[in-house]
Amino acid sequence: MTDTPSAPATGAAWDTRSEGALSSTPAQSGAGRTATPRRGPADPVKALMHRHRELCERAVDPLEIAAGLEAHGVTDRTAARFRHRDVFSLAEELYARVPRDTETPSATRELTPQPAGWALWALLPGVVCALVVEGVRLAPGGIRLVAGAVGAVAFAVALTLSLRRGPLRADHRTRPVARLCAAWLMAYAIGGDGLLADAVRGGPDGGWPLDPAAATGLAFAVAPAMWCAHLFSVGARRKLASSRGLAEFAGRSRPLLLATVALFLGCLAACLTVAQLAYGTDVFAAGTALGALLWLGRLLAAHGFAGAATKMLAAAAGAELLALASVFAGRLPGCAALGHPVEAAVQTWGAGALPAAVCGAAALALLARAAAVLARASAHCDQ
Numbered sequence: 079m080t081d082t083p084s085a086p087a088t089g090a091a092w093d094t095r096s097e098g099a100l101s102s103t104p105a106q107s108g109a110g111r112t113a114t115p116r117r118g119p120a121d122p123v124k125a126l127m128h129r130h131r132e133l134c135e136r137a138v139d140p141l142e143i144a145a146g147l148e149a150h151g152v153t154d155r156t157a158a159r160f161r162h163r164d165v166f167s168l169a170e171e172l173y174a175r176v177p178r179d180t181e182t183p184s185a186t187r188e189l190t191p192q193p194a195g196w197a198l199w200a201l202l203p204g205v206v207c208a209l210v211v212e213g214v215r216l217a218p219g220g221i222r223l224v225a226g227a228v229g230a231v232a233f234a235v236a237l238t239l240s241l242r243r244g245p246l247r248a249d250h251r252t253r254p255v256a257r258l259c260a261a262w263l264m265a266y267a268i269g270g271d272g273l274l275a276d277a278v279r280g281g282p283d284g285g286w287p288l289d290p291a292a293a294t295g296l297a298f299a300v301a302p303a304m305w306c307a308h309l310f311s312v313g314a315r316r317k318l319a320s321s322r323g324l325a326e327f328a329g330r331s332r333p334l335l336l337a338t339v340a341l342f343l344g345c346l347a348a349c350l351t352v353a354q355l356a357y358g359t360d361v362f363a364a365g366t367a368l369g370a371l372l373w374l375g376r377l378l379a380a381h382g383f384a385g386a387a388t389k390m391l392a393a394a395a396g397a398e399l400l401a402l403a404s405v406f407a408g409r410l411p412g413c414a415a416l417g418h419p420v421e422a423a424v425q426t427w428g429a430g431a432l433p434a435a436v437c438g439a440a441a442l443a444l445l446a447r448a449a450a451v452l453a454r455a456s457a458h459c460d461q
Contacts, residue, residue, distance in 0.1 A: 122160050127172055134172050144169035145318075145455040154323050164323040165455075196244030196304065204298030204349075206236040211290040233297065234261075240300060241376070245307040248379040256384065259391035260372060263437070266398050267292040267361070267368050271429040277405045278424045292361040295346075295353035296369055302345030303373045307380065310338040314458045328453035335452055339445065342373055364430045367437035374444040381457045386447045394440040401432055 127134060130150070134143055144166050154164040162168040210229030217225040241247060269288045276282040313334045321327035346369040350362055371394060375387035401420045408417025423431060451457055 123168070123171055123175070126160060126168075127175060130172070140166065140169040140172075143172050144324075145458065148324060148454060148456045154325065166322055166324075196240070197301075197308075199240045199243050200301040200304040202236045202240050203233060203300045204294070206233050207294050207297035211294055215290070237297075237300065240304070244304045245311045246304050246376050246380050248376065248384065253384055253388050256375070256379070256388040256391050259388070259395040260375070262395045263368055263372070263391065263398070263433075264293075264296065266395075266433060267296065267365065270398060270402070270433065271364070274402060274405065274420075274424060274432065275429040277402065278421050278429075289357075289359050289361055291350070291353040291357040291359040292365050292368075294356070295350035295361065295365055296372075298353070299346045299349040299369050299373075302342060302349070303369075303376070306338050306342040306345070307373075307377055309341070310334060310377075311458070313338075314452070318455055318458055324455060327455055331453045332449050335449060339370075339374075343370060346370070346373075361430065363434040364437065367434045367441055371437045371441040371444065374441055374448055378444065378448055378451070381452060383447070383451050383457070386444065386451075390440040390444050394436050397436040398433060401436075 130143075130146065147165055147169060152165055152168075157165045157168040160168055162171065206229075210226075210233060213229060214222055214226050267289070269286065271289060272287040273282060276286045314331050317330045317334065318327055321330060343366065346366055347362070350365045350369075354360060354362065371390065375391055378384065378387045405417045405420050408414050408421070420432070
C-alpha cells in the first residue's frame with residue numbers, strides 16, 4: 079500500500095454518491111438544465127393577441143393596431159419582449175394572425191376626411207359674421223341690439239355646422255365648459271377691451287365700443303384653421319405609414335405640427351390684417367393669441383385630448399373675467415388696491431395687452447401639450 083495517487087483499477091463506483099455522478103453524463107446534465115420548464119407561454123404574441131382581440135378584429139390596417147397598443151402602454155421596448163423590433167412589427171403580426179369581421183362598419187370607414195364638402199362649409203362662419211357686422215352697423219339705434227343678438231345666434235349656428243364636419247370635428251369629445259369658455263373669449267375679443275378701457279376711466283356711463291375687426295378676422299380664420307388641421311392629419315397619417323417605430327414617428331410628427339402651427343398663424347395674421355384695414359381697429363396681437371389658443375384647443379379635442387384644452391380655455395377666460403372684476407371691485411370702499419395692477423397695465427400698454435398676454439400664455443401651454451401628445455401614434459388612429 080502506498081500514498082501515491084493512482085487511477086482506479088475499474089470504472090465501477092465506490093459509493094452511492096459516485097454511482098449517481100457516473101450514471102449522468104455531462105451531455106445529459108446539460109440537457110437536464112435546458113429541459114427546465116420555461117415560465118410563460120411558448121408563444122408570447124398569442125397571449126397579447128387574446129388580450130387585445132377586439133382591437134385587432136376591428137382594425138382596418140396594422141397602423142390602427144399599433145396606435146391602439148401604444149394607447150395601452152405598449153412601447154418599442156415592450157415589443158422586444160415579444161420578439162419584435164418595434165410596435166409596428168408586432169402590430170403587423172397581430173393583424174395577420176387575427177381574423178377580422180369585414181362586415182363591421184369600422185372596416186369600411188374612411189381613414190381621412192374628404193375635403194370636398196367641409197372645405198366649403200368652413201367659409202360659412204366668416205360670411206355670416208361679415209353680414210351680421212354690416213347689418214348691425216347699418217341698423218338704427220333701437221334695432222341694433224336686436225340685430226346683434228340675432229346675428230350672434232346665426233353665427234353660433236354657422237360655426238357649429240362647420241365644426242361638425244371635417245378634421246376639427248369633436249362632437250362627443252368637447253365639454254360644455256370648453257364651449258362656454260370659448261364663447262366668453264370670443265365675446266371679450268369683441269367688446270372686452272372697450273369695456274375694460276372705459277372701466278379704467280371710471281365708466282362705462284352707457285354703451286361701450288365694440289370691435290368688429292376681431293369678430294370678422296377670427297370668423298374668417300375658421301376656414302384656414304380647418305384646412306391646416308386637415309393638412310396635419312393627412313401628413314401625420316403618411317408619416318405613420320412610413321415610420322418603423324414610435325420614436326421615429328414622434329421625431330417626424332413634431333416638426334410637422336410646428337410647421338402647421340406656423341402656417342395657421344400666417345393665415346390668421348392675414349385675416350386679422352384685412353379686417354383691420356376694413357374697420358380701422360388694431361386687434362393684431364390679441365386676435366392672434368386668441369386664434370392660436372382656440373385652434374390648438376380644438377385640434378387637441380379633435381384628437382381625443384379635450385381635457386387639456388378645457389383647462390387652458392377655462393384659465394384664460396377666468397383670468398380675463400378676474401381682471402374686469404378687479405377693476406370694478408376697486409371702486410368699493412377700502413378695496414382700491416385691487417384694481418391698481420390692471421389699471422396700471424392698461425394705462426401703460428393699452429387694454430389689448432391683457433387678452434394678448436393671457437391668451438398667448440395659454441396658447442403656448444397648449445402648444446407644448448400638443449407637441450407631446452400629438453406625436454403619439456394613438457392620437458391619429460381614428461383620423
